[in-house]
Amino acid sequence: MNTVQPKIGQVDPDKISIRNIKITNAQVNSLLDEPVNDQDDVKIQLNTTTMFNQENESRIIFQINITKRKESGEEIANATFTIQFDFHVENLDEFLSYPDGPEKDSLTADASIGSTLMGIAYSTSRGIILTRSNGTPLQGVILPVIDPRNLLTTEIDE
Numbered sequence: 001m002n003t004v005q006p007k008i009g010q011v012d013p014d015k016i017s018i019r020n021i022k023i024t025n026a027q028v029n030s031l032l033d034e035p036v037n038d039q040d041d042v043k044i045q046l047n048t049t050t051m052f053n054q055e056n057e058s059r060i061i062f063q064i065n066i067t068k069r070k071e072s073g074e075e076i077a078n079a080t081f082t083i084q085f086d087f088h089v090e091n092l093d094e095f096l097s098y099p100d101g102p103e104k105d106s107l108t109a110d111a112s113i114g115s116t117l118m119g120i121a122y123s124t125s126r127g128i129i130l131t132r133s134n135g136t137p138l139q140g141v142i143l144p145v146i147d148p149r150n151l152l153t154t155e156i157d158e
Contacts, residue, residue: 011116015090019057021124025082028136032076041069042141048118048151052109056092060085060121064129066141077137081129085121089113111152118148 049061066079089095095113126143133139 011112012091013116016116016120017088018085018120019088020084020086021128022084022086023081023128023132024084025063025080026132027081028077028079028133028138030077030137032074032137041071042138043067043069044141044143046143046151050109050114050118050152052092052096052107054093054096054107056089058087058089058092058109058113058117060087060117062121062125064125064143066129066133066138068138068141079129079133079136079138081125081132083121083125083128085117085124087117087120089117111149114152115147115149118151122146122148122151 043066045065047063049059049063051059061082061084064079064081064083066077066081067075068077069075092109092113095110097108097110122143130142133141
């Protein structure tokens with residue numbers, strides 16, 4: 001059996017492991033006693049924090065705010081989730097660089113590893129929120145499918 005060996009600096013899934021997933025906040029608040037329907041407006045705001053270090057560790061923290069409103073604009077429910085992901089990437093150093101020189105605190109990671117880790121964290125967050133909101137007015141709210149590269153540089157508002 002022939003296997004293709006990844007090139008240096010190429011993302012290799014066998015070298016990535018999730019060390020920890022920590023839900024530090026999971027709140028769902030219902031503001032009305034009325035049933036929620038599919039026509040209600042849902043707004044999702046997602047903020048990310050990403051950290052890399054030279055010990056082959058990476059941390060991604062998602063803060064996700066969800067607000068559901070009636071067509072009239074009246075808020076029905078809101079939720080806040082904060083989820084932390086800790087990764088170990090055996091060859092992370094192959095993806096790290098110092099654009100301003102090693103004496104500066106400007107360590108950056110190549111987009112290929114960043115988007116891979118973001119994709120893992122985001123898709124896992126989608127499942128966590130779907131299950132955690134079950135039985136609440138936000139039941140059935142699913143984070144949209146997005147390109148994880150968009151999470152590397154900006155806040156996402158849906």
